[in-house]
Amino acid sequence: MERSKKILCGLQNQYYRATWKSMGFSTDDLKRPMIGIANAWSECVPGHFNLRQVAQRVKDGIYRAGATPVEFGVIGGCDGMGQGHDGMHYILPSRELIANSIESMAQINLFDGIVLLGSCDKIVPGMLMAAARLDIPCILLPGGPMDGGIVFDGRQSDQTSSTEAYGMLTAKKISEKEYTSLENLSCPTCGSCSYLGTANTMCSLSEALGMTLPDGGIIPAASAARLAIAEKTGIKIVELIEKNITARKIITNESIRNAIKTCLSMSGSTNAVMHLTAIAHEAELNINVLEEFDKLSRTTPQIAKINPASKYNMIDFYKAGGVSRLLDEMENIIDTDQMTVTCHTVKENVDNHIYQYPKNSELIKTMESPFGYQGGVAVLRGNIAPNTGITKPGAFDKNLHHFVGEAICFNSEEEAEEAILNGEVRSGHVVVIRYEGPKGGPGMREMYKAMKYLYGRGLSKSTALITDGRFSGTNNGCFVGHISPEAAEGGPIAIIEDGDKIEIDVENKMLNLMVSDNEISLRLSKWKRPEPKFKRGYLGLYCKIASSGAEGAIMNYDKLV
Template sequence: MRSKEVLKKPEFSMQRAAYKSMGYSDDDLSRPIIGIANSWNTIVPGHFNLRLVSEFVKRGIYRGGGTAVEFGVIAACDGVAQGHDGMHYILPSRELIANDIEVMAQAHRLDGLVLLGSCDKIVPGMLMAAARLDIPAIIVPGGPMLGGIEFDERKADLTSVSEALGMMSAGKISEEEYYNLEDVACPGCGSCAFFGTANTMCSLAEAFGMTLPGGALTPATYAERLRIAQESGIAICELVKKNISARKIINKASLENAIRVCMATGGSTNAALHLPAIAYEAGLSLDVLEMFDSLSRTTPQIAKVNPASKWDMEAFYMAGGIPRVMENLGDLINRDALTCTGRTVAENLASYRYHYPEDKRVIRDLSDPFNATGGLAILHGNLAPDGAVCKPGAMDPSVWHFKGKAMVFDDEESADKAILDGKVGPGTVVVIRYEGPKGGPGMREMYNAMKYLYGRGLALSTALVTDGRFSGTNNGCFVGHISPEAAEGGPLAIVKDGDEITIDVEKRELTLHVSDEEIKRRLAQWKRPEPKVKTGYLALYSKLASSASKGAIFKF
């Protein structure tokens, strides 16, 4: 065991004394030392319950024969960070999380890790750390929150409040209705009740085999969440005993499973940012965006959850969640892939017990899909030579082919203001640039812009393209992750007001209707802008972050 490198008698008695100063016994120090990387805090709803979840993980670790040692991990909330400078820090926090876990695990020679997290950049950062360290590890999510009051023909959630702001600005609801929604949209803690990036990445952690079956989507307030936590504590001790490390689980086969599940469920576009980063940390030399593209063409969408339908995460869980999706995908899933149970996907599915009956309004059979192809699509063209990402699973088919005239903005705030002021009309392609990993810096979500377009009734008559990214809850017609980004001299930098742009989902094309000669002429005249931030972590991030098409990983 790694921990014995620093706890062996007599030469490491000083380290043993340090542990004993906190009450650990000789018996404790003879067991595997299991780190609990806990992102609990009282800022982020998805992490509010993790202190209690951690106590049940500890019970499991002790029952499994290990000794638990706990440390904190930062966790920032995308929801709280929306619409202001705080969003610049959200994606960059992913690298900090991975680095912090690496430091704690290596400095203290931990034998295994239980990673507690629920939200957008925390779970990807934890998976990156596990893959980088290649020691036994398990992800334990905190679980989704329950839906709120009925609003706009579905249970309300956090994004309902943003959509309602657009409705109020358009005179569709009163100010009193708007402020009442603030009190009843989110009835309790958990990762948001829609299938955004948080719940997508928890689901993909389960598809990878890094979370116990059913562990991704059991709601935060269910007692089953605590039982899963305890079982995870037992399971990590078994992984340590059997020397099943993270890279034995995170490999090409499980990566394909994760992408298949993402396509089959219409997961967040941000998955196309995080899975390349996880693959990189696992030492997999793969073109992950190309895998997204090829697998999307052969993976039907068999689940539809908010924002693609009215069904929330509780309904998705009750319909069978990720086990049901993987079971229904049949031979499209690599069933011999190893998982954190120590068993294969096939063995896990054969023994899984569903608590609720099937609901084919939410999860269908492979023979009767919602869409013949996957929920995400990778687009290429003269506006995105290295690729861009859209989400047909959350787009009305009427906007799968959209042609309009560009209205260009060099930041999110000016676009948001124009939309709320009624300056954006039907037939417009809103272009928001200089919001990529380097240019932003930090690749902010263009969440508000899409929600305001929806609230003002423009979701089916406008489009939005950006080198930034989107929340997993966005719908309408949108394309993000345009690479190369504008700050790196990508073609997005030279788009002008009035230029025509076509989005063609079925052909996987994103086209700027400007001649090649004119594009070259404009690019020759373009000048790289000054960095927006010149000090602190964001300045460092801007220098080190790679293209979105490569997962925005650090390149040294």
């Protein structure tokens, strides 16, 4: 029986029907399946700005297929707006709020299924976490990527170009006129960022996971096709309900592996590691996502290069065939029998896919002739990162895959950024930014600005950066993030000193502090746990019960017991 029938059928349930009818729903509406539309539309997030129009077309599809749509709002923060200030503390923790609020609305109203509308970094994984937790029919539909802007520094610009340009301006490499021109010309439309950041990585991986219709993650925000696929999504959610295809029939160990391989094949955002870990946790799967990334990165070729790894942006990727083309190329190494929200398997989707544009062999290569024979995301370990460190070798020069440098240490993002802009960081430095992990940050802030400033000042190929925080998917250069244990938990990153030698060895998956074990032990014995930065409100709770980056930075409520 449909969930909604429990409160909408029978004389005893007149109260619920009267409540719906107070908002204009008819008797006929209430006899149909009730489908929630979790819409993260706002005027705060460019990736969500078009979701009002998208939602209407989803409603059209639901009505057309014989069900009743019920729209409700979900919060969603833009990572870009939170960068470099206290707002970034809230970005990762907001993922849990999003999952919790969708779960709450679905259960309060006993929806039969949900269409999830969201495009951006923590909203997409938060919505997929809710789908996995609820295990009812669900489809995720993003709003699509924005167009690229005016050409700057050899590629179409985006909002991150402004941060790179500011580094160039402080280094007197460009004029103020060149710098200010980007303000009006780098973001010509709404949509998720035009590059392969965390937002578009997770939208792409939702396709690979089977939770988004083919092309649904990457059709441009400003295109007619975006509205057409919205209506198709509305039709499909009704079919999922009729066939009782719930989220956990799609989100399985094997579909998670398909998503991991897709991420590796396109050198997606390092944040995908923690988000897929959290989604698998909510689906109660027994897969170790971190170990799978480590193992599969050694055997999965990189066959796509998208900005920041190349000049091509997400719309170019869509025109080159997108995720469907990747799945087609990887057919022999993925599980093509996995069910998807089309009500067909991955193989059936790939076999029946119609490509609207010609191939682009500079953007998507074949398995026989890839960009590299190992994946674009790698897991490192060593005496700095006993549990894990995550890097993205597919997005930076191979000459940096082995880097030995001298540590220059900072206990916050802001300290590091000030030093970089003041010229204190020089070639050969390994910038260490710590106390920015899930607990210490709290919220595991991104070191996006620090990396962009290094790029802008001409240091991206002669320095490295390591942190217990995270990185934006747009970052390139030699970096290692997600270092665990984090500094606030007494991880070895806490005791690195200025001048220490650090070795980053991507090929051998190593990250090491080049001092003796005895010296490390001595320093750790003198370390003292710092006071939490937030003691009240949501972040006061989050920093108490957040798990490590290696565990997906989920909220571990057992710690409250």
